[in-house]
Amino acid sequence: MSAIAETPVDGKTEPIQVLFLLHEGFDTVDFTGPMETFWYAKNDDISKPEGQAFVIHTVAEDERVISNQGIKIKADMDFEEAEDRLDEFDILAIPGGNVVALLDSKALDDLPTVTIAKAWCALQKKDPSRERTLFSICTGSLFLAKAGLLQGLSATTHPDHYTKFEILCQEAAKADSLVPTNVMEERYVVNNARFDLGPDLDENPFILSKKPDGRRPSTARKGSDAWKLSRRRESLVRRGQLPLGGMRVITAGGITAGLDATLYLIGALVTIEAAKKVAHSLQYVWNKGVTVEGIDV
Template identity: 55%
Template structure:
């Protein structure tokens, strides 16, 4: 399943990025549907070069998603029931096949129950993180929507990183991350009041940094606000180049890209960032146009040039 290659007569192999979505009882419906809509609308080629039947291959979808849950059907906090594609046992077995793992947030009561019992998807989050740490030869991304970051914090994934969550839960995220730090290696989490926060981003800066659309501002503290790196070629090549593997291995969590987003619509913004990072900025802009949505940017805390 991982990054399935579909042959294109002119462009060569087109990668289909495999996304695993981890659902839990009481998940937020819009925190699921928003990112799914964005990723399902993303294409590697946004314009057909000709009206011929073969032109359809140029709009090959960029992402394919699979939904995992503990039961065959799982209900959201608004009583929307979603059918799962696989259970968590299969998700663990096939975890190495996925490029992206997304965790929507949900009702506070549901999130608290998961944390108290260390239930799924917490073990899956730990396994995905460990997989990247032990095998940095592949570029993987972990993304949470809203209160989903509370589950990342409970899993110990956010230690030493920066993160955000739904604005009503900043303090709770800080408490959860402090508890995780005490259980782990005492590294703290920088909880930021931002739209979305990206750790371990990738940049393709080019010769003139000022003209790169992926770098919006430079901050006095060394942090750079960015929307993504430039194009999907960098992503496809990153699994082949030894220097890319070495750079990932030197980063925290083996270079696992960790994205946390704030409220419900922040999930749309973070998903558009993911499209820009793994496909192209142009593709993300096209998705935003199709959805008639204004893309609001977040911040990038740490990154590497590719």
């Protein structure tokens, strides 16, 4: 049971399980930045003695995987085991780095990151009541675009790869349902928010009070979700009708934008105060992104 389960056991909640998919040549900070940000998050009601709100797991093709910067990581499991255990996790995180080269050199079926991401989405479609998150950092979203998992959603990526990202999204739409992806120039973009904080959107801690200028105007709804501060639960029927079974899909821009999106998740799944404390510990200013296609519009 995760910290976002419907009914906590004995009034306590279990840690939220995060699985990072590490491909060869991943960007070190795309992984270690969000990983450490999650690690700092605490929950006073957590059942584990150390009070961790999140538990991090890693998966790679081999026991050890090397980042683009030469850092070796010992993975917790291989992709076959990860696929067997996929229902144990709450957040699937995909860092960027070396993604364009992998997409250009390998067939889609030969990319285990794509295989796991597709299986993750299939789980959500099968059971929309479960709160799952698909989270990409930097060029990790190119995997999702190539796989056609972002159709009908809004998304972003590293600024140097906007054009490539748009092309991949367009190709995926042409090959399937012709449903486009709205490519946005934002720090991070959240789709399918589960909860709504109410009408006072100016006080919403998750979004920008003023959107920065960009080459493309934002069509984002200025709302967001927070489990402990929500005013009402969403309709699971409506949720199931959304893309990917209403799964929360977050795509972040380059490197530090992954920290921003991680703080969003901490605020949404633990508390806003927990996110603020983590930002303080990191001596980092939380730059807000946008939320689109929430349940309670």
